Structures are given as structure tokens and as C-alpha cells.
Amino acid sequence: MTAPVVALVGNPNAGKTSLFNALTGARQKVANYPGVTVERKAGTLTLPDGSRAELIDLPGAHSLEPRSPDEEVTRDVLVGAYAHERVPDAIIAVVDATNLASQLRFVLELKALGRPMVVALNMMDLAERDGFFIDYEALARELALPVIPTVAVRRRGLEAVIAAARDALNAAEISAIRSADAPAMLVEAIGDMRGHQRQARDIAAKVVSGGDANQMTRQIDRLVLHPVSGPVLLAVILFLMFQAVFAWATPFADAIEGAIGWAQGIVMTSLPAGPVRGFLTEGLLGGVGAVIVFLPQIVILFAFILVLEQSGYMTRAAFLMDRLMAGVGLSGRAFIPLLSSFACAIPGIMATRSIADPKDRLTTILIAPLMTCSARLPVYAVIIAAFIPDRTVGGLANMQGLVLFGLYAFGVVGALAAAWVLRLTVTKGAGGGFLMEMPKYQLPAIRDLAIGIWQRAWAFLRRAGTIILVSTMVLWVFASYPKAPDGVSQVDYSIAGRIGAGLEVVFAPIGFNKEISIALVPGMAAREVAVAALGTVYAIDADDEELLEVELADRLRGAWPLPTALAFLAWFVFAPQCISTFAVTRRETNGWRWPIFMFSYLFVMAYLGAGATYWISKWALGG
Ligand SMILES: Nc1nc2c(ncn2[C@@H]2O[C@H](COP(=O)(O)OP(=O)(O)OP(=O)(O)O)[C@@H](O)[C@H]2O)c(=O)[nH]1
Ligand SMILES: [Mg+2]
Structure with a gap:
């Protein structure tokens, strides 16, 4: 039986x-x-x-x-x-x-x-x-x-x-x-x-x-949902969250960086020069290592999100945002899927299943990739570390944290703008109202939190060990062969370099150099791979000593003008997401039409966004 x-x-x-x-x-x-x-x-x-x-x-x-x-x-x-x-x-x-x-x-x-x-x-x-x-x-x-x-x-x-x-x-x-x-x-x-x-x-x-x-719940809500104190509290929470992502992570990130440098040193002294040593130092440690450094930041971001989710605050945030969302034709229901997309667009797109109206749901799916997924955090963080001074502004705010907050905000504004346009054109229709029960407040259970954080950290490390590792490996091979004659840049001479030179034609107008053009391609597999790819590409062209002494952020600072760095950030705010996002969009919308549409509109937005950033900042800096 x-x-x-x-x-x-x-x-x-x-x-x-x-x-x-x-x-x-x-x-x-x-x-x-x-x-x-x-x-x-x-x-x-x-x-x-x-x-x-x-x-x-x-x-x-x-x-x-x-x-x-x-x-x-x-x-x-x-x-x-x-x-x-x-x-x-x-x-x-x-x-x-x-x-x-x-x-x-x-x-x-x-x-x-x-x-x-x-x-x-x-x-x-x-x-x-x-x-x-x-x-x-x-x-x-x-x-x-x-x-x-x-x-x-x-x-x-x-x-x-x-x-x-x-x-x-x-x-x-x-x-x-x-x-x-x-x-x-x-x-x-x-x-x-x-x-x-x-x-x-x-x-x-x-x-x-x-x-x-829910007497207690009602009392708390009087403050949390208040038209004035509510939004102020929400802003304070988000501000603290992004400050913490930089401030608290630094000692841990430094420790991981130290360990990677130490491992690179060991490999260099114990292995003869050759492909094995090259791959270990440039691909594995230089590439994948450059991504793993961001584990502490990912953990901190998720700890905040999990506490907000477990406590019951998230639905209140949804309620506070409802006005704004209704203004662009989204229902309040869209908030939670969009919020999940800060972790990753895939669960976010799945979560749209709780949205009743099909057009409402489609709009939410289409804009979900504009929410900054955690895979973009390493990309933002490495550029911020390289180009934004670690300074305190106004006495209490760290500038790097502010810029990170700004990048997330740009994504949200872009999403709202996109929703507004979509609602007037391709997904025309009436918006839904806010129909969501408010859960009771609860103190998050430590055990649940610990499990949640562990799951996220493990998922990140697993990505590093699988998709990021494999993409980096492929890129390393493409960037290391054929071997360049003396005096010629290895990357320029390699297959990847030649592909990059071809792509550069497309991307040079928005300020991207060859190395960036190369990194964008494997970045489609997973966002973090762009960082790993930059790590690898710059490591290949560095000599041994440089590889050991100079961190990726410093190398980038030496190699890129500021407008290029800013354009690169803008690109990642809007750029078409990873392949898995398109796959899940295809599944949830039953066809290729919407994923292709999604890719196209995001590409255009990213190109224009990065281009505008490049030219405006170049002009502002007097270049
Ligand atoms: N205090 C308390 N909290 C609980 C209990 N059971 C569940 N929770 C909490 O209630 C919330 C909802 O729990 P879930 O298990 O996700 O509820 P669900 O019914 O699966 O929800 P949906 O999947 O959205 O339909 C979580 O924050 C849980 O930690 C309980 O017996 N006591
Ligand atoms: Mg459930």
C-alpha cells in the first residue's frame, strides 16, 4: 500500500x-x-x-x-x-x-x-x-x-x-x-x-x-503606521541597515582578505610558475576570492531583513509604501515580492503568485529585477571601496554607506518609473487595492534567525563554489590563452581580450573599457561573477608581486577614471539580470515573450543610465 x-x-x-x-x-x-x-x-x-x-x-x-x-x-x-x-x-x-x-x-x-x-x-x-x-x-x-x-x-x-x-x-x-x-x-x-x-x-x-x-499590536501600530512617525521610522531603519552593511563588515572582510592573500603567498612560494599556479592564484583566489570577501556584508544585510520579516514589520512597511506604489499603478500586494527581490529576483518573481490581478502580477514580475539583489552587493561594494572615500559626512553618516543606500534607492526609483510606464502601455489596466492582513508583532526566535542566516550564507558560498567558480575557470582559460609574446598584454592578446575588444565598440560610448566589457559577459551567469572576472582579468596582467600586494579595489582605482566607475555602478543598477531570472520569468509567464521583453527594456535602461552617468560626471569633473 x-x-x-x-x-x-x-x-x-x-x-x-x-x-x-x-x-x-x-x-x-x-x-x-x-x-x-x-x-x-x-x-x-x-x-x-x-x-x-x-x-x-x-x-x-x-x-x-x-x-x-x-x-x-x-x-x-x-x-x-x-x-x-x-x-x-x-x-x-x-x-x-x-x-x-x-x-x-x-x-x-x-x-x-x-x-x-x-x-x-x-x-x-x-x-x-x-x-x-x-x-x-x-x-x-x-x-x-x-x-x-x-x-x-x-x-x-x-x-x-x-x-x-x-x-x-x-x-x-x-x-x-x-x-x-x-x-x-x-x-x-x-x-x-x-x-x-x-x-x-x-x-x-x-x-x-x-x-x-492584538492590543499590543494596535499600540505599536499607532506609532509605526502614523503618517509622520511611520515613514520617518522606516527611513531610519533603512539608513541604519546600509550603514551597518559597511561599518560592521569591515573587520571580518579584512580578515578574509588577509587569509586569501596569505593563501596566494603560499601557492606562489610552493608551486612552480605554470598553468596550475596561474589558475590557483589568478582564477581561484584572485577571482572567486574577490567575491567571498563580501560574505560578511551579505550576512549583515540578511540579518536585518530576517528580523524585519519575523517581527511583522515588513507588512507595515508595505502599508506605508502603498500610496507611493498606487501612484504608479502597483498594488500594495506587490511590495512583498519586490522586497523578496532584494535577496534575489527568483523568489521575488515566485512570490508574485499571491497577486490576484494578472496584469498587476506581470508588472511586478517585470520590475522585480530592478530591486537590488544580494548578488549585486559585491559589485557595488568593490567599486565603492575603490572610489568612494571612507569619510564621515554630517557628523554621523558614513559616505560609503550613503552611496550604497543611494544605489538601492536608484533601483527602487527605476522600478517605480518602469512600473508607471508599463502600466500606461503594455500592462494597461486598473490597479488593485491594498488587501493584506497585518500580522501580529513577535520577537524573532533566535533559532529561526540563526537558521535563516546560515541558509543564506551557505547559499552564497555554494554559489561561489559552483557557478562562480566554473564561470571564473572558463574566463581564466579564455583570458590566459593563447600565450602572449613578451611585452604584449596577456589579456589583450587572449581570446577573451579579442572578444572584449569587439564588445568595447558597443560599450566605449558609455565609458566602459575592454576589461569591463569582458567582465559583463560571464556576469550574466551570476552578478558576482563580474567581480570575480575583474579580479581574474586584472590578476592575469599583474606581475606576481603586484598580485600579492595590491587588492582589487586599489587596482581598479589605478585603472579606471571616476566617470567609468560611476557608469559601471549605474549599469549594474539597471542591467538585465542573470540567466536564472529569465528562466523563472519564462516559467511564470508561460513563454519567451515576457523574458525577452524584460531583457530588452532593462538593457536599454542600463545603457542609457550608464551613458548618462558617464557623460554627466565627465562634464561635472571638467573632463
Ligand atoms: N508565537 C507563535 N508564532 C508562530 C506559531 N506558529 C507560527 N508562528 C509564526 O507565525 C509566522 C507565520 O508562520 P508560517 O509558518 O510562515 O505561516 P504559514 O501558514 O505557512 O503562512 P503562508 O505560507 O504565508 O500561508 C512566523 O513568523 C512564525 O514564526 C506559534 O504557534 N506561535
Ligand atoms: Mg507557509
Whole structure:
């Protein structure tokens, strides 16, 4: 017999994924805002008798009538709309105990599907904190379902949930359920929306007493959402974040840099000159090493983002930005996907599945790459370190941090401008309103934070060890051969140099030299590769001593005029993203049309942006 399938279903942000992770040992993304999970995820649940079940985590939904692509997934899984997938044999309905009154309706709807079901009354700790008293035994009687109080993040109530799920599976004649006509049950389940609503209200009135939903949350929000103090607070938080990225990272980055230099020294003294030594010092340590130096900055940036996500602040930021976003025809819903794009555009584009309106969603997908993904941080950081003085301005702000903040801001402004134009042309249509429940505030759990940071750091290092390493290796070969005769620059003479010379024709008008033109190509594989590529290209043309003594930033400072450096930064603010972004755009929009459009418009924006930066700064500097 195949293992039975159990699905976790419930309203957004009720704690389904937290429960899923606790029950299966998975580490799927959990965050304190609705719409985190947008696809079906499966794991294995071990039942008390040692047998196994497949546990499925689903996107949050409000009902079986989907309002957005992610809610559609939930409905389709429940009714078995996917040919290759079995209808779940049992449902664990996850309910946020502090929002029982509004979430019970969905539970009643699910119950009408006629599948064996267990209710996990989650977030009981918060219900207690807010002074609710919930008579869950009475609730079980009213629903005629087992109700288990749980605290997913403290692993409370897990055994009871598993036991109840097993009982539900055992009691049911599974084969009979499997053959039941799920779509017909669905029609019936949705049919009685009004009745469910009334019944939900009646039940909640009977079993919930006391409690002031979210009193603390309301008090904090008075400050955080205030028309004046709200935006000020948001600006302060963002300012601190970018300052910290430079200020706190420096000692760690210096240590990593030191270690790389030390390793280069060892390789040089212990290996004879030749391709192996060349690759190790110029490609691996000079190239990939130049990227790894930015690990501390990535970690700091993510620590900030994770704390903001977990605390519940992110949705408030979305709310504060809503006016601005509505002004360019975006819905407030677009905020979270755009915010995720600061990590990487790929999860950002996936997160647009929680946007109901198709044109709204398409616009958000198209502008997501303009949000500065973390892969661009190394690019910005190396140029800033080389060209922007490490000075304090106005007594408290570090200039490098300010410039970094400015670059992120440019990306956002570019995105808003692009959205505005798109909304008037290609994705014309009415914008949606702001429909998003505000999550309760919570202190982030240290363990979750640590896991989140570790996952990001590890993902970065893995990229360095795979895609960045391979691209750098290829580039090193192309830039090292054929061998140049004495007195001729190796890079100029190499294959990469000749390709670069060809590209330079295109890029010279915006101030780019041959080395930059070479670096842009592998930079398409992953942004950081541009840094690795510059590291490698300049290392190949440096002699041994120079390689050991001079850091990449200093080498760039010697080689580039300031307008070129600024144009290079501007290019990366707008430039078409990596190949993976186009691949995911193709998947989410079902075709090549939109990814090609995306590439083209970003290319034009980057070219014009970099060109304008180059010529204006050249003129301003009197060149
Ligand atoms: N205090 C407390 N917090 C919880 C509990 N369960 C989940 N959380 C928190 O609630 C937030 C939402 O949890 P998720 O597991 O992402 O919720 P979800 O139902 O999967 O949300 P979507 O995927 O957006 O539908 C996170 O910040 C969790 O840390 C709980 O029992 N008690
Ligand atoms: Mg989830």
C-alpha cells in the first residue's frame, strides 16, 4: 500500500509551514507575513506506529474559491486537479487561535469536502498572551472534529496532532474516499458560503471569551503606521541597515582578505610558475576570492531583513509604501515580492503568485529585477571601496554607506518609473487595492534567525563554489590563452581580450573599457561573477608581486577614471539580470515573450543610465 497523503491547509500566516517544518524536519521558509508559501511542498511524516505518510504544505488560502495563483494551487491539490498527484487522504486544518472567528469559515468549508480532518489550533501561546480563553473541547464538539492546541514554533502539541491524524486516517475507509468525486464535493463545499459564515460566527461566539485581539499590536501600530512617525521610522531603519552593511563588515572582510592573500603567498612560494599556479592564484583566489570577501556584508544585510520579516514589520512597511506604489499603478500586494527581490529576483518573481490581478502580477514580475539583489552587493561594494572615500559626512553618516543606500534607492526609483510606464502601455489596466492582513508583532526566535542566516550564507558560498567558480575557470582559460609574446598584454592578446575588444565598440560610448566589457559577459551567469572576472582579468596582467600586494579595489582605482566607475555602478543598477531570472520569468509567464521583453527594456535602461552617468560626471569633473 502506498503511504497516505496528509495536507496542511489554512489561512495565510496561520503557521502551516512552521508546523510542516516541525513535523518533517524540513527547513522551508517561514516568515511573519501572509503569502510566504506559494507552491506545494512535500515531506515525510513518521506516524507513531512507524509507518509513514506524505505531508504536504500548501500556500495559505482564504477559501476554496481562489483569488490568486497561489490559492489556486491549494484548491487544485485538494480536489485532485493534478493528474499525477493523489487527492489528500486527510487534512490538517491549521487555524490561528487569535483569529478564530475569521478563520473558522474556511475550516467549515474544508470540512464539507468530506475528507477526514483534524484541526490544529495554532499560536496558542499568542492567544494566551493576548488574554483569550478558548474552550477547545467545546470547539471540537461544535465542529465534530478533533481539535488540538499547538504552538508550532515551540513544538508543542506535535505528538497529539500526529496521533489525531493517524486516527483520522485509520477510521476512514481510505479507498472509498479516494474514489469519491472530489470536484462535486468542492461545488457543494463552496456553495454554502453564507451558511458557513453564520455558523462560524455562532461557534466562535460560543467557544472564545475574553482577550483583546492584538492590543499590543494596535499600540505599536499607532506609532509605526502614523503618517509622520511611520515613514520617518522606516527611513531610519533603512539608513541604519546600509550603514551597518559597511561599518560592521569591515573587520571580518579584512580578515578574509588577509587569509586569501596569505593563501596566494603560499601557492606562489610552493608551486612552480605554470598553468596550475596561474589558475590557483589568478582564477581561484584572485577571482572567486574577490567575491567571498563580501560574505560578511551579505550576512549583515540578511540579518536585518530576517528580523524585519519575523517581527511583522515588513507588512507595515508595505502599508506605508502603498500610496507611493498606487501612484504608479502597483498594488500594495506587490511590495512583498519586490522586497523578496532584494535577496534575489527568483523568489521575488515566485512570490508574485499571491497577486490576484494578472496584469498587476506581470508588472511586478517585470520590475522585480530592478530591486537590488544580494548578488549585486559585491559589485557595488568593490567599486565603492575603490572610489568612494571612507569619510564621515554630517557628523554621523558614513559616505560609503550613503552611496550604497543611494544605489538601492536608484533601483527602487527605476522600478517605480518602469512600473508607471508599463502600466500606461503594455500592462494597461486598473490597479488593485491594498488587501493584506497585518500580522501580529513577535520577537524573532533566535533559532529561526540563526537558521535563516546560515541558509543564506551557505547559499552564497555554494554559489561561489559552483557557478562562480566554473564561470571564473572558463574566463581564466579564455583570458590566459593563447600565450602572449613578451611585452604584449596577456589579456589583450587572449581570446577573451579579442572578444572584449569587439564588445568595447558597443560599450566605449558609455565609458566602459575592454576589461569591463569582458567582465559583463560571464556576469550574466551570476552578478558576482563580474567581480570575480575583474579580479581574474586584472590578476592575469599583474606581475606576481603586484598580485600579492595590491587588492582589487586599489587596482581598479589605478585603472579606471571616476566617470567609468560611476557608469559601471549605474549599469549594474539597471542591467538585465542573470540567466536564472529569465528562466523563472519564462516559467511564470508561460513563454519567451515576457523574458525577452524584460531583457530588452532593462538593457536599454542600463545603457542609457550608464551613458548618462558617464557623460554627466565627465562634464561635472571638467573632463
Ligand atoms: N508565537 C507563535 N508564532 C508562530 C506559531 N506558529 C507560527 N508562528 C509564526 O507565525 C509566522 C507565520 O508562520 P508560517 O509558518 O510562515 O505561516 P504559514 O501558514 O505557512 O503562512 P503562508 O505560507 O504565508 O500561508 C512566523 O513568523 C512564525 O514564526 C506559534 O504557534 N506561535
Ligand atoms: Mg507557509
